Amino acid sequence: MKRAVVAALLLAAAPALADDTYVSKKDRERAAKSTSHGAPPVPGKKPAKLVNLYNQHTHDWLAVDPLAPPSLGEIDLFLRDHFTNETTKMDPKLIPAVVEAAKQFKSDFVSVVSGFRHPKYNLMLRKKGHQVARDSQHTHGNAIDFQIPTCSTKKLHAWAKAQKLGGVGLYLNSAFVHIDTGPIRYWSGD
Numbered sequence: 001m002k003r004a005v006v007a008a009l010l011l012a013a014a015p016a017l018a019d020d021t022y023v024s025k026k027d028r029e030r031a032a033k034s035t036s037h038g039a040p041p042v043p044g045k046k047p048a049k050l051v052n053l054y055n056q057h058t059h060d061w062l063a064v065d066p067l068a069p070p071s072l073g074e075i076d077l078f079l080r081d082h083f084t085n086e087t088t089k090m091d092p093k094l095i096p097a098v099v100e101a102a103k104q105f106k107s108d109f110v111s112v113v114s115g116f117r118h119p120k121y122n123l124m125l126r127k128k129g130h131q132v133a134r135d136s137q138h139t140h141g142n143a144i145d146f147q148i149p150t151c152s153t154k155k156l157h158a159w160a161k162a163q164k165l166g167g168v169g170l171y172l173n174s175a176f177v178h179i180d181t182g183p184i185r186y187w188s189g190d
């Protein structure tokens with residue numbers, strides 16, 4: 001009698017097991033669909049690394065996926081002036097330069113100190129006595145101040161100068177580097 005019960009249970013369990021397998025396969029397919037965006041990864045190839053940018057003022061994040069890079073609009077929004085909340089057309093060379101720096105220092109994270117500065121905000125900083133140029137490249141959407149936790153400010157500064165992208169500022173006490181796409185020139189501040 002007992003044996004018969006066990007057999008019946010096994011029979012009853014068998015279709016359930018088959019059903020579970022079916023469901024999990026469906027779930028796998030659904031999961032694969034929902035997480036795929038941009039170009040599908042090439043099988044057998046290690047996917048290129050994602051670099052996550054963090055804006056210290058707005059607390060926004062911007063993930064830079066080499067397979068599906070952010071649009072210029074997303075970049076402009078990410079680098080907006082936090083004081084006026086206004087955006088401008090940022091120079092498209094800035095984010096690739098910052099991502100390149102992250103790769104150079106094996107970091108998947110970049111902390112952004114400053115991107116676009118509205119002239120109103122720039123003037124306010126000047127009045128408060130901050131070391132801010134009157135016609136700062138930040139007000140033209142041509143500059144970004146950033147730091148990378150895996151390297152020293154000095155090393156990041158040396159790397160930035162070697163790129164010859166434009167202006168490079170070293171801010172040792174504040175632990176960030178300024179890069180801009182204006183004329184090549186170098187300075188240091190606090």
Ligand SMILES: [Zn+2]
Nearest residue numbers: 143144145178
């Ligand atoms: Zn700057």
